[in-house]
Ligand SMILES: Nc1ncnc2c1ncn2[C@@H]1O[C@H](COP(=O)(O)OP(=O)(O)OP(=O)(O)O)[C@@H](O)[C@H]1O
């Protein structure tokens with residue numbers, strides 16, 4: 139294949155990755171932004187989405203219902219986790235991190251017990267090929283990009299046009315003030331946590347036909363989401379999407395021409411430095 | 427008398443609010459200087475810039491003729507500038523002894539070896555002396571957070587004394603104290619003033635009139651007047667600001 | 672009067688060490704190896720606790736420091752046939768250097784950012800051990816028993832494969848690090864670290880530069896972690912990138928929380944409990960990490976002070 143062919147493939151793959159990443163990272167970003175906590179278990183919600191999608195694909199109804207069921211089920215689980223765990227810890231930053239590490243292993247290992255250590259493929263619900271001058275390309279990947287774009291748009295609408303969105307933004311700006319104006323912050327937190335998890339599960343379900351479902355797939359999703367959220371600025375929808383594309387495309391480019399591992403090393407180091415150098419830190423608390 | 431401290435054009439702006447405006451302030455060695463002024467006048471902000479707790483928006487701070495504007499708080503402590511907080515800032519979860527020990531060991535940690543180990547007895551003597559000075563000789567084993575508020579302020583003073591200051595900045599030390607405790611603290615300040623220059627922010631005018639050799643009046647970030655207690659008391663602007671309070 | 676019973680404190684720790692010394696004669700060989708492993712891993716936890724328990728800084732990047740000790744020791748033995756003693760020294764040195772670099776970069780960040788940033792640097796380190804797999808042999812790792820010469824002392828040879836040698840080496844390093852940590856936390860530096868943990872601004876206004884004390888704590892912590900990693904390599908003769916993975920950053924956090932943050936004996940207790948539990952569980956199921964998750968969750972929700980912390984508040988306030 140020619141150089142242009144490689145380049146085009148890299149860009150195309152990068153775009154698809156960017157969309158999925160944006161969807162996954164958006165959930166983390168909302169939780170970061172509104173609740174001011176770091177959810178280390180976010181990647182596991184992604185993985186749960188994928189595994190649930192696989193399970194549905196083995197049922198008579200097929201894969202498609204999973205796109206509704208996975209986010210709902212995972213969102214409900216996250217809602218419970220917020221009520222039973224995070225709220226009791228009063229969302230203290232370090233305690234929540236430890237607790238979500240705990241959740242990470244609990245979810246991951248339960249999936250290992252029930253689902254097993256296999257990487258299982260799922261047939262794409264639609265199958266067509268797009269023929270480019272250099273190669274043929276799976277149409278399902280473009281469907282994934284399209285659905286992700288639609289969901290990103292929908293989330294944006296929820297954030298900017300609905301009362302829930304207004305409450306979320308108000309809580310993000312000033313928690314006490316929101317409470318004083320009658321926003322039930324507790325409920326907003328639980329809903330945001332569920333919404334964040336639901337988005338990740340949706341992304342997980344969407345990629346199963348491309349990536350296969352595996353109980354360890356959450357860690358990579360988590361790290362990539364971290365990178366995106368830190369680059370994009372927490373709780374910023376536009377920033378998250380932009381950063382996801384930047385990471386998706388540059389990851390695509392570097393991975394095609396160099397090694398994917400090297401790409402990850404470079405991205406991780408760069409983002410860690412960004413976080414250190416950004417004055418005010420992750421939540422705008424004062425550094426030393 | 428020699429000049430101990432001087433600020434030139436010292437200013438601090440918080441989000442557009444000028445808390446301290448181009449203040450030129452001078453302090454001679456051996457003084458007991460009181461700073462008075464209504465709430466929000468900028469007293470705490472001014473002394474915070476002197477102690478290095480916050481950095482000024484502009485202006486300079488000179489200590490013994492040396493420019494210390496760029497020095498961080500810990501380096502100023504080493505020079506002898508010590509600050510006690512208006513809103514008490516102590517180690518609430520530690521014992522009173524540990525609170526003072528942390529201050530006392532700062533003076534004892536002179537070489538590399540003394541950072542690693544200090545004779546327990548020497549340290550305890552220093553701590554006990556500081557606690558006795560402020561009238562809390564038996565409080566060593568108590569949890570600092572369990573002390574009544576007034577005693578927490580005295581603990582702050584004990585921590586400051588253990589640092590062996592040259593310039594001691596006391597930000598409203600009598601707040602929350604009983605009358606007899608105020609009298610004891612006044613006696614202590616007077617006794618200490620033989621060796622230590624005092625900068626005292628105080629709302630209690632009786633204490634100011636009794637102790638201060640000189641009084642600075644602040645209002646809205648500016649120095650309004652300066653002079654002996656009786657001069658300042660008679661100053662028309664001061665009366666306006668103060669009686670309007 | 673305040674730091675009650677300095678003598679009692681030292682006596683207690685000495686008793687623990689003597690107990691461990693005696694234990695090797697009575698326990699069966701399987702448990703002897705287990706205990707040796709627990710001691711060397713407890714050294715890792717002791718190092719972690721210096722940072723978390725006394726400076727109040729939670730790191731998720733210690734695997735990088737632990738593994739630096741491992742790789743420096745393992746690689747120099749594998750490629751250059753360095754002797755065990757020198758390789759151990761190099762391992763400790765490597766992790767000290769790594770800890771210094773990590774601290775200089777990450778300690779500027781606030782506490783929560785510090786956690787995330789240390790995790791990211793450690794993850795980059797982990798990926799690097801995979802990326803350079805021609806040297807490190809990545810996931811698969813390498814074995815050094817072929818290249819590792821036995822220790823020689825007093826005209827006798829001590830082979831690392833001998834369980835008694837493993838046990839007593841681990842005990843010596845453990846005892847040294849335990850005493851070091853007891854002494855450090857009771858030293859003037861330890862007091863400043865507690866000050867930084869409890870009220871950073873006040874500490875600053877008492878004349879201490881918090882950043883340099885935090886750096887000191889991180890270097891001490893990382894160096895001890897590296898000693899543990901290095902010794903682990905010598906004892907078990909294997910190095911692989913899984914030791915650099917995030918799980919190995921979470922383990923010392925778990926052990927320390929379980930045993931009791933900010934207590935000197937907590938790390939040993941937490942490591943012992945968890946190592947045994949994980950060992951038993953991993954014999955029964957492949958999902959044994961479920962226990963890791965559940966324990967973390969239970970501890971943080973109901974027992975944040977851990978075992979020793981609980982004992983301290985309930986019965987023995989004087990415990991360090
Ligand atoms: N960190 C800060 N951020 C924003 N504004 C501040 C800050 N610190 C002080 N201010 C403002 O600066 C002004 C001066 O405050 P300062 O604390 O110096 O007054 P003060 O004279 O010590 O008053 P008081 O007698 O009440 O202690 C006030 O209006 C205060 O609200």
Ligand SMILES: [Mg+2]
Pocket residue numbers: 469470471512597
């Ligand atoms: Mg004030």
